[in-house]
Amino acid sequence: MTDPILSVRDLTVRFASEAGRVDAVRGVSFDLSPGETIGIVGESGSGKSVTSLAIMGLLDDNAKVSGSIVFDGEELLGKTDKQMSRIRGNGLSMIFQDPLTSLTPVFTVGDQLVEAIQAHERVAKSEAWARGIELLRTVGIPNPEARMKAFPHEFSGGMRQRVVIAIAIANRPKLIIADEPTTALDVTIQAQILEVIKKGQRETGAAVIMITHDMGVVASVADDVLVMYAGRPVEHAPVDDLFADTRMPYSIGLLGAIPRVDKKEKQPLVPITGNPPMLIDLPDACPFADRCPIATAACRDGEPELAVVAGTTSHRAACIRADEIANGTLDGAPVFPAPAPRESAIAAIPREERPTTLEVTHLAKTFPLMKGALVKRRVGDVHAVTDVSFDIRQGETLAIVGESGSGKTTTLLEIMEFARQEHGDIVINGTSVADIRSARQEREMRRDIQIVFQDPMGALDPRMTVFDIIAEPLQTIGADRETTHARVDELMGLVGLNPAHSDRFPQAFSGGQRQRIGIARALATEPKLLVLDEPVSALDVSIQAGVINLLDDLKARLGLSYLFVAHDLSVVRHLADRVAVMYLGSFVELGDVDAVFDDPQHPYTQALLSAIPIPDPQVERTRERIVLTGDLPSPTDRITGCSFVSRCPLYPTLGAEDKARCEGEIPQLTGREGLHTNACHFR
Numbered sequence: 207m208t209d210p211i212l213s214v215r216d217l218t219v220r221f222a223s224e225a226g227r228v229d230a231v232r233g234v235s236f237d238l239s240p241g242e243t244i245g246i247v248g249e250s251g252s253g254k255s256v257t258s259l260a261i262m263g264l265l266d267d268n269a270k271v272s273g274s275i276v277f278d279g280e281e282l283l284g285k286t287d288k289q290m291s292r293i294r295g296n297g298l299s300m301i302f303q304d305p306l307t308s309l310t311p312v313f314t315v316g317d318q319l320v321e322a323i324q325a326h327e328r329v330a331k332s333e334a335w336a337r338g339i340e341l342l343r344t345v346g347i348p349n350p351e352a353r354m355k356a357f358p359h360e361f362s363g364g365m366r367q368r369v370v371i372a373i374a375i376a377n378r379p380k381l382i383i384a385d386e387p388t389t390a391l392d393v394t395i396q397a398q399i400l401e402v403i404k405k406g407q408r409e410t411g412a413a414v415i416m417i418t419h420d421m422g423v424v425a426s427v428a429d430d431v432l433v434m435y436a437g438r439p440v441e442h443a444p445v446d447d448l449f450a451d452t453r454m455p456y457s458i459g460l461l462g463a464i465p466r467v468d469k470k471e472k473q474p475l476v477p478i479t480g481n482p483p484m485l486i487d488l489p490d491a492c493p494f495a496d497r498c499p500i501a502t503a504a505c506r507d508g509e510p511e512l513a514v515v516a517g518t519t520s521h522r523a524a525c526i527r528a529d530e531i532a533n534g535t536l537d538g539a540p541v542f543p544a545p546a547p548r549e550s551a552i553a554a555i556p557r558e559e560r561p562t563t564l565e566v567t568h569l570a571k572t573f574p575l576m577k578g579a580l581v582k583r584r585v586g587d588v589h590a591v592t593d594v595s596f597d598i599r600q601g602e603t604l605a606i607v608g609e610s611g612s613g614k615t616t617t618l619l620e621i622m623e624f625a626r627q628e629h630g631d632i633v634i635n636g637t638s639v640a641d642i643r644s645a646r647q648e649r650e651m652r653r654d655i656q657i658v659f660q661d662p663m664g665a666l667d668p669r670m671t672v673f674d675i676i677a678e679p680l681q682t683i684g685a686d687r688e689t690t691h692a693r694v695d696e697l698m699g700l701v702g703l704n705p706a707h708s709d710r711f712p713q714a715f716s717g718g719q720r721q722r723i724g725i726a727r728a729l730a731t732e733p734k735l736l737v738l739d740e741p742v743s744a745l746d747v748s749i750q751a752g753v754i755n756l757l758d759d760l761k762a763r764l765g766l767s768y769l770f771v772a773h774d775l776s777v778v779r780h781l782a783d784r785v786a787v788m789y790l791g792s793f794v795e796l797g798d799v800d801a802v803f804d805d806p807q808h809p810y811t812q813a814l815l816s817a818i819p820i821p822d823p824q825v826e827r828t829r830e831r832i833v834l835t836g837d838l839p840s841p842t843d844r845i846t847g848c849s850f851v852s853r854c855p856l857y858p859t860l861g862a863e864d865k866a867r868c869e870g871e872i873p874q875l876t877g878r879e880g881l882h883t884n885a886c887h888f889r
Contacts, residue, residue, distance in 0.1 A: 209279075210237035211380050211413050212261070217273040219256050219265065226486045230256045232438040234273075235512075236430070240380065241407070243414040245428030245445070247421060247460070249746045251482055253437040254417045258383045261415075262300055263290035278380055296326040299374040301403070303386040305366035309358040315342075315369050316354030322376045341372040344409065345402045346835070363610070364395030368402055375406040382407065383415045388423065392609040392773055394834050397817035400427060401833055419747060421464055422776075422819025425449060426826045433457045436493035437485050439512050443521040445823050451533065453515050453523040455498045455541050458534045462542045463751035465780035467818045468825070470800060472780060476542040477752035481716050492525070499543070500527060500536055545755060550762035552601030560599040561636075563735045563767040564621070564655075568630025569594040571613075571620050575842055586842050590616040592791040595630070598735065601761060603768040605778040605799070607814065608788035614771045617788075618737055621769070622657055624648065635734050653683060656728035660740035662720035666712040672698070672723055673708040679730040697726040701756060718749030722756065729760070738770045742777060754780060775818050779803055787811045790839060790849040796875060797882030807877070807884040809856045848873050848887070856888065864888065 219231035231253040238244050246254045259265050261275055263282060275282040278297060282290070294300075302308045310318060319338035320331060329337075335354065342350035345368040358366055367387060374382055384403060388396040404427065407414055416427055424431055424445065431448045433441040433456065441454035452458045462476035480497040491506040492498070498505070504526060515521045516529040530536055552560065570593055575586035591613045598604045606614045621632055624639040632639045635654045642648050656679075659665040666675055673694055680690045695705040701722040712720055721741060728736055738757070742750040754777065760766055772778050778785055778799070785802050787795040787810065795808040806812045813832040820826055834853045839845065847869040851857055857868055867887055877883035 208239050211240050211278055212238040213274070213276040214257075214261070215274040215276075217257065217260060217275065218271070219253075219260050220270040221266075222268055223486070225484075229485050229488065230269075230437055231260065232436075234432075234434075234439055236432055236439075236442065238381070238413045238415065238430075240413055241411055242429045243407070243416055243427050244430045244432060245416045245418065245424035246432045246434060247418060247424055248434035249419070249482055249748055251485070252434040254434055255385055257434075258300070258385050258415060258417055262294060262298060262383065263287065264300075292326075295322055295373075295379070296377045297379055298381050298383070299377070299379040301367075301370055301374050301382065301384040301387045303389055305363065305370045306358060308370050309366060311358055314355055314357055315361070319354070319369075319373060319376060322373045326377045337376070338372075341376055342369070344375075344405070345369075345372045346398065347372075362395075364391055364398060367391065367395075367399050371399070371402050371406055375410050375412070378410045379412055380410075381415070382410075382412045383417070385417045386419070387416075388420075389418070393775065393817040394609060394813055396423075396819075397831060397833050398835075400819075403427070420819065421461060421747070421821040422826070425821050425823040426819045433460070436483055436488065438493075438524070439522075440494065440524040441522065442512060443518075443523075447518070447521050449821065449823055451521070453521065453528040453531050454525050455500060455527075455531075456494050457523075458531075458541045459497075460747060461821060462534070462544075463748045464821055465751075465754065465776040466820060467776040467779050467803065467815065468820050469779070470804070472547075472758075474545040474547050474755050474758065475751035475780070476540075476544050477755060478542075478748035479752075500541055502527075548759050548762040550601060550765075552765050553762070555601075557599050557602065560601065562597050562633075563600055563602075563635055564598040564769065565633040566597070566621065566630070567595045567627075569617065569620060569627060569632065570630065571616050571625070588842050589791055591620065593630075594788075594791075594793055596786060596793070596796065598767045598769060600734070600767055601765045602784065603761065603770055603782045605770040605772060605782035605785045606788055607772060607775060607778055607785060609773070611790075612788045613791040614788055615739060616791075618657070618739055618769065618771055622655070622737060624651065649683065653731040654734045655737065656731065656733045656735075657737040657739065658721070658724050658728050658741045661744055662717060662724050663712065665724050666720060668712055671709050671711055672703075672715075675712070675723060676708075676727045676730055679727060683731060693730065697729055700729065700760070701726045702752075716749065717745050718752055721745065721753050725753075725756065725760075729764075733766075735767045735769065738768055738772075740772055741770075743772065743774065750777075757781060775803075775814060787814065790845075792849070793875060793885065794850065795882075795884040797878070801882040805882070807882070807889040808850075808886045809854050809889070810850050811884070813855070845872075847871055848885075856886075860888070 215235050217231055217234040221228040221230055234257050248254055260271050271283060316338055320334040323334040323337055338354055339350045342353060347353055347365060347368055388399050428445045431445050432439050435456050441457045459478040478497055483493050490508050492510055495501040495505040510524045510526050512522045512524045515523050534541055569591055571591040573588040573590055574584050575588055576582045577585045608614055626640055634651055637651055676694045676697055677690045680693055694708060698705040703722055742753050782799045785799045786793045789810050795802060795811045806815050813834050816832045832855055839852055851868050873885040873887050875883040875885050
């Protein structure tokens with residue numbers, strides 16, 4: 207055993223607020239040895255990021271920090287900002303969640319790398335520049351000599367995050383803190399970034415603190431796991447022990463709330479009901495008691511300590527019933543029983559016998575590329591969507607998946623705008639958009655199709671009450687006052703909200719509740735089809751489970767159809783009946799969800815599925831991962847063959863004749879029509 211590079215003892219962080227003292231972090235303790243990784247997980251507001259900022263010495267002046275943080279044998283608490291500046295970037299480094307705000311937009315990437323090196327070492331600029339090139343090469347950025355002279359906005363999100371990692375490892379730090387480093391990235395880019403962090407760790411021998419809400423990421427990279435709730439650790443164990451023998455009900459709930467890409471069975475997820483407590487004037491009781499399904503009166507007699515679980519040496523849990531729990535069960539019954547699935551009468555009807563709610567044929571969208579400050583001229587085209595066709599039947603969910611920039615959202619917007627197609631058509635519930643001749647006809651058609659947006663707060667007017675938000679579509683179609691009031695109460699009850707709260711404003715609700723308000727509004731006109739644009743990506747996993755269950759329940763109860771866009775393939779596998787994989791504006795694979803997930807045929811689909819982390823350390827360590835190199839080609843390029851050639855792992859293995867076919871012939875969707883098709887010449 208080596209001496210720990212970092213020892214945190216009884217760390218507490220308090221902030222003053224108008225409502226009282228906020229105890230953001232309460233008694234965090236852990237050790238971290240060189241080369242090891244600890245994963246810190248929990249819902250938003252659990253204290254994860256505040257803990258990391260306290261270690262880095264980056265908290266505001268109004269924060270009151272106490273306890274002990276010993277890094278490399280040196281106490282950090284009490285040091286001035288000038289003293290910490292000598293350690294930050296040198297001994298300690300941090301990878302932040304948003305790479306664009308981590309980089310200065312007015313300086314080149316090379317200037318920022320050179321600055322990070324010269325701030326801690328007396329080297330000439332030419333030597334620092336050469337090292338910067340080597341760092342960019344280390345983190346996998348192609349043509350690093352030229353990219354050193356580029357500005358941050360000229361890089362994609364994944365490439366910017368690579369630059370931030372290069373800066374973080376520039377001075378071979380002994381500790382790297384990664385705060386949600388992959389949250390805003392596509393799954394393929396996430397897989398690349400996790401590999402880069404692992405490589406940087408191997409290159410520097412650094413210890414890593416991985417802060418994330420994704421239990422799959424934790425299973426992939428962590429040696430130890432610290433689960434936080436209400437500002438304090440509630441479970442701490444080696445990664446294998448925590449996943450195989452979870453003892454704290456909150457941790458069990460987090461794992462049960464996650465849809466898994468490797469699970470075929472579509473059972474309801476297990477949401478953690480309620481919301482985390484406010485961290486002001488917390489009572490001396492278990493902070494999870496109000497949300498815990500196995501809480502007893504004794505749980506409210508005092509806050510339990512993080513104690514060693516009986517029969518173990520390194521597994522700690524803050525629960526008085528931890529010794530009674532085994533494999534997520536208590537007395538043979540699940541700690542978090544799964545809700546009963548709702549039976550759907552429509553699901554029993556064969557697909558071909560159900561009415562079609564949406565039919566899209568040869569959908570295309572091209573944007574003009576303009577240039578010029580005073581006189582604009584067209585210099586090219588952006589081919590956002592190219593010849594997309596699909597249909598959705600009653601009671602069916604079609605998911606469109608793919609990386610950012612693949613054309614998913616543009617497809618949705620074209621449908622929602624009733625955009626007339628030059629060579630195709632959009633037919634909603636039997637009516638073509640080409641037949642719309644008046645505003646009245648358009649309003650009637652819009653009753654059948656509604657949208658739920660990604661950001662629930664951005665989609666709701668903060669100046670309107672919940673009643674006004676939900677009632678607005680009803681008033682638009684001419685519903686009278688009495689009908690509107692009754693319908694709003696009905697809709698709030700339908701999505702699991704209290705109708706008595708309809709006079710409140712959106713900011714009075716949690717993120718999950720706001721998304722339920724958005725769903726209630728979308729259901730107001732009794733649509734046949736809901737368009738869902740990343741409806742759960744902005745939510746914590748515990749809240750996400752409740753919204754996913756709600757969508758499943760509404761589909762079974764009301765016979766709704768969903769057109770669903772997401773980058774999280776675990777959510778897609780749980781919700782979708784059919785899935786379309788989109789790449790650079792076109793479908794490259796389309797079919798029943800189980801057929802596509804169990805037997806992916808296109809190399810791009812295979813890479814997407816292999817990139818999804820699975821919340822099981824044993825599975826994660828034995829999986830074969832296909833890591834794509836490079837970024838999406840530009841949609842302004844005119845591609846004569848397969849658009850995936852530049853990133854395809856199959857292409858380099860082909861002979862000269864087959865390579866020529868890939869480069870010169872556009873592959874078409876072939877296979878079992880209506881069941882499983884793919885656009886690859888050699889699959």
